[in-house]
Amino acid sequence: MKTTDHVTLKETSFNQLFRRISPEEICDNVFTLAGKVFPVITAGKEDHYNSMTASGGGFGMLFMKPATWCILQATRYTLELIQKEKTYTMSYLPDEYKKQILFLGSKSGRDSAKMEEVELTGVQAPSGDMSFKEARLILECKLTEITTPNPDDFYTQEAKDYINEAYKGANDYRKYVFGEITRVWLKN
């Protein structure tokens, strides 16, 4: 199926579009996933959800469960919804959706209608969490931990500079968000 075919996408259900795989079956290189493509993080349910673009972060095992982590600025509306819902998705979209990916990172859903404006097709996973039919890979996550690191926790000058720059005001604080990967969906 051509993912660019909007009509086809609209008519196709989540289960027709995606198949569930295990975290171990993810074929993408983790450094490419974390460093070269921008995940769209989405929290909320169909009646109200919000997405933002992220970068960095990583994957691994936390408390013996497959996990992902990302660094979100304290003010992000998506972060507020993650804290409320305790679940979220990380959606990886093909390059052809770069414009939409950047758009979701260009303004906050707290005071804009960006979720109505974005040219993507929102879809509920069977769990009720939201993602996009255009995604090629979706990670469903359960919030495990949110940590606000202390500037004293950093040892390299580069890291110290980063955190001192980031901590100019309380709203600028970076939250380290860890989530257990509960389900992985791959585009058919």
Ligand SMILES: Cc1cc2nc3c(=O)[nH]c(=O)nc-3n(C[C@H](O)[C@H](O)[C@H](O)COP(=O)(O)O)c2cc1C
């Ligand atoms: C390419 C790109 C990468 C971004 N990475 C991050 C990130 O890792 N952490 C973060 O807090 N904001 C990041 N942003 C900024 C947020 O996506 C942006 O502030 C967004 O409008 C927040 O939306 P929200 O308030 O609706 O959640 C990124 C933006 C872009 C365009």
